[in-house]
Amino acid sequence: xxxxxxxxxxxxxxxxxxxxxxxxxxxxxxxxxxxxxxxxxxxxxxxxxxxxxxxxxxxxxxxxxxxxxxxxxxxxxxxxxxxxxxxxxxxxxxxxxxxxxxxxxxxxxxxxxxxxxxxxxxxxxxxxxxxxxxxxxxxxxxxxxxxxxxxxxxxxxxxxxxxxxxxxxxxxxxxxxxxxxxxxxxxxxxxxxxxxxxxxxxxxxxxxxxxxxxxxxxxxxxxxxxxxxxxxxxxxxxxxxxxxxxxxxxxxxxxxxxxxxxxxxxxx
Amino acid sequence: xxxxxxxxxxxxxxxxxxxxxxxxxxxxxxxxxxxxxxxxxxxxxxxxxxxxxxxxxxxxxxxxxxxxxxxxxxxxxxxxxxxxxxxxxxxxxxxxxxxxxxxxxxxxxxxxxxxxxxxxxxxxxxxxxxxxxxxxxxxxxxxxxxxxxxxxxxxxxxxxxxxxxxxxxxxxxxxxxxxxxxxxxxxxxxxxxxxxxxxxxxxxxxxxxxxxxxxxxxxxxxxxxxxxxxxxxxxxxxxxxxxxxxxxxxxxxxxxxxxxxxxxxxxx
Numbered sequence: 001x002x003x004x005x006x007x008x009x010x011x012x013x014x015x016x017x018x019x020x021x022x023x024x025x026x027x028x029x030x031x032x033x034x035x036x037x038x039x040x041x042x043x044x045x046x047x048x049x050x051x052x053x054x055x056x057x058x059x060x061x062x063x064x065x066x067x068x069x070x071x072x073x074x075x076x077x078x079x080x081x082x083x084x085x086x087x088x089x090x091x092x093x094x095x096x097x098x099x100x101x102x103x104x105x106x107x108x109x110x111x112x113x114x115x116x117x118x119x120x121x122x123x124x125x126x127x128x129x130x131x132x133x134x135x136x137x138x139x140x141x142x143x144x145x146x147x148x149x150x151x152x153x154x155x156x157x158x159x160x161x162x163x164x165x166x167x168x169x170x171x172x173x174x175x176x177x178x179x180x181x182x183x184x185x186x187x188x189x190x191x192x193x194x195x196x197x198x199x200x201x202x203x204x205x206x207x208x209x210x211x212x213x214x215x216x217x218x219x220x221x222x223x224x225x226x227x228x229x230x231x232x233x234x235x236x237x238x239x240x241x242x243x244x245x246x247x248x249x250x251x252x253x254x255x256x257x258x259x260x261x262x263x264x265x266x267x268x
Numbered sequence: 269x270x271x272x273x274x275x276x277x278x279x280x281x282x283x284x285x286x287x288x289x290x291x292x293x294x295x296x297x298x299x300x301x302x303x304x305x306x307x308x309x310x311x312x313x314x315x316x317x318x319x320x321x322x323x324x325x326x327x328x329x330x331x332x333x334x335x336x337x338x339x340x341x342x343x344x345x346x347x348x349x350x351x352x353x354x355x356x357x358x359x360x361x362x363x364x365x366x367x368x369x370x371x372x373x374x375x376x377x378x379x380x381x382x383x384x385x386x387x388x389x390x391x392x393x394x395x396x397x398x399x400x401x402x403x404x405x406x407x408x409x410x411x412x413x414x415x416x417x418x419x420x421x422x423x424x425x426x427x428x429x430x431x432x433x434x435x436x437x438x439x440x441x442x443x444x445x446x447x448x449x450x451x452x453x454x455x456x457x458x459x460x461x462x463x464x465x466x467x468x469x470x471x472x473x474x475x476x477x478x479x480x481x482x483x484x485x486x487x488x489x490x491x492x493x494x495x496x497x498x499x500x501x502x503x504x505x506x507x508x509x510x511x512x513x514x515x516x517x518x519x520x521x522x523x524x525x526x527x528x529x530x531x532x533x534x535x536x
Contacts, residue, residue, distance in 0.1 A: 038317045039307045044420075046510035049306045149417045152312075160435070163428050242314035 002224055005030035005236070006215065007066030009057045012040035013246060014148075014185030015072030016253035018095065021212035022070070023235065023257075026219070028226045030234045032064050034264060035250075038240035041148060042075040043117025043184070050119065054080035056266040058088060060238075066090065067224055070215060074183050074207075075117050078125035091218050098214045099181050099207030100129035104137065106203045107179040113172040113202075114141045116183030117148070126183055140175045144168045144184075151189040152249075161190060165197045173198065181205045237261035270492055273298035273504070274483065275334030277325045280308035281514060282416075282453030283340030284521035286363065289480035290338070291503065291525075294487070296494045298502045300332050302532060303518075306508035309416060310343040311385025311452070318387065322348035324534040326356060328506075334358065335492055338483060342451050342475075343385050346393035359486050366482045367449050367475030368397035372405065374471045375447040381440040381470075382409045384451030385416070394451055408443045412436045412452075419457040420517075429458060433465045441466065449473045505529035 008019050012035050019033050034057050036042075042050050054076045058069055069084065069092045071077045077094030084092045103112045114126040121143040130139050147168075150161045172180070180202050182188055188206045195204060219225045226233075235257055239246045243261035250258045276287050280303050287301050302325050304310075310318050322344045326337055336359045337352065339345045345362030352360045371380045371394075382394040389411040398407050415436075418429045440448070448470050450456055456474045463472060487493045494501075503525055507514045511529035518526045 038313060040312075044308075045306060046513075049509045145421055146414070146417050149414050153413055160428060160431050163431065167428070241317045245314075 001067055002226055003030065003228065004065045004067040005032045005234070006068045006070060007032050007034070007058075007061035007064070008070040008072045009034040009036065009054070009061065009076070010073040010185060011036050011042040011075065013037075013250050013253055016250055016258070017185050017188055017206070017208045018070065018072035018211050019235075020254055021208040022215055023233070025212045025216050026225070028228055028233055030226065032061060032066060032236045032238065034061060034238045034240075035246055036240050037246055041117070042073060043119050043148065044145065045075075045119065047079045047119075047123070050075055050079040051083050054084060055087065058084055060264055060266050062088070062090075068093065068215070068219065070211065071095065072185060072211070074185065075119040078120045078123035091222065093211065093214055093218060095185070095207040095211045096125045097129050098210035099183065099205055100126055100133060102205045102207060102210040103130060103179050103181050104134055106205060107137065109176060109178040110137045111175060111177045112137055112139050113175070113177040113180040114139055114183050115144050115147075115168070115172070115180065115187065116141075118143045118145055120183050126181055140172050140177055142168055142172055147190060148184065148186045151186040156189050157192050161193050162196065165190070165193050169194070169197050177202060179203045179205060181207070238264035240264055240266060269335055270494055271298065271496065272333045272335040273300045273502070274336045274338060275300050275302070275326075275329035275332070276338040276340045277302040277304065277322070277329065277344070278341040278453060279304050279310040279343065281305075281518045281521055284518055284526070285453050285456055285474070285476045286338065286340035286479050287503075288522055289476040290483055291501070293480045293484050294493070296496055296501055298494065300329060300334060300504045300506065302329060302506045303514055304508050305514055309385070310341060311387045311416065312413065313343075313387065315347045315387075315391070318343055318347040319351050322352060323355065326352055328532055328534050330356070330358075336361065336483070336487065338479065339363065340453060340479070342453065343387040346388045346391035359490065361479065361482055361486060363453070363475040363479045364393045365397050366478035367451065367473060368394055368401060370473045370475060370478040371398060371447050371449050372402055374473060375405065377444060377446040378405045379443060379445045380405055380407050381443070381445040381448040382407055382451050383412050383415075383436070383440070383448065383455065384409075386411045386413055388451050394449055408440050408445060410436055410440055415458060416452065416454045419454040424457050425460050429461050430464065433458070433461050437462070437465050445470060447471045447473060449475070451475075506532040508532055508534060
């Protein structure tokens, strides 16, 4: 069982940043990644739909024998984590709570900003997670729907993206935050622009790293770490739309180890 | 049979512009509209996936007794029309050929630009349709992936949208076109900005109107027009994600007659 893979899913390619941190921290672990590219994005869809998609993916990955499930998508973590935890017998980890913990470690002013998709922001998941850990911290949130298409268009260091970021973040800057949670796995690609707009006094939190730490902590605690040498680790990739584009774009996130992806049919 | 509804589908709300023109031209016709909001957008997905989604929708609408199917989505028209025509016994109409015809009526210089989603442009469907009708017309195409999210964000008359449009259209302007096909049902929302960038000498073609004319022509030719008075016409709406957002945003496209939408489950 400990040799079984960790299952990681996202609506598309963004979750590969989380996978990368997991393999960096736990190089001996086998992994299976699923990108739901046929239905991407999740950020503008309802809780019911995102819950249904997440469950379909979880059951697909369970059929491949995963020992743990990581929802490496903020919208899925915000909307579906409770339901996944309830229905699955294996440990389930999302990106929201690790991101919230990292933000609390970083803030001095106790004023934290959160940006994400419409769904993630509407769910209020980050604010709830932060306040559950420390009720005295104030949170300020803003949905930024154009950031994902800008990142996918590759306009990561660009005047247009800078104008969009200035408009989205202007209000947050007014609240005197010193920490900004990048509540969407695409946003780290825009780090340069976001740092320029927010200024040197604001720490940007990318939950990939803290999520990987949480994965390690839970596997260690439950004595579920893979016993073998890292040379044998296998990374398998599934997508729901054509693998071609996923492999091309995905390499920017995960490098050469992404040498192919298989087509998954979720609903039978 | 003639009293049966016309079925119209799109990946989301954009196709409501086509529905509006159909009901304007044929007020006595009953209609059923399906917006595949749980899987929107189609523009960045593969031919296989868009074909599969279009067939699922067609079969759902057939179960509701439609007498004709209109693919009111450029990507679905580009990728799935042939397959739909082959598999369905009722007439099937897309938006590409009507748009191509309207462009040919408008151009004087015989140089036509086409903008659309990645999928529509990659499919080459407009260029093929235009050249099939008149091989002497030159076409120049450009995918504009950010236009849909900008229109959905409501930034329709906006400096950021203007900058994006200038970047996307700069190359097309250099080719001396006098006609620009808006090859995506969302783009008419950006008409003001697009007209400003292209200048007064360029005619913008929105295929909604010419598609409605094609619907009327085919129904008349096959003696399939509804015989009744317009007061009795019924317009029914289905979506695959939560109806709430669809109704709110959809009213901008279709007005008060959009008084509710039902949830459709496509795959059983």
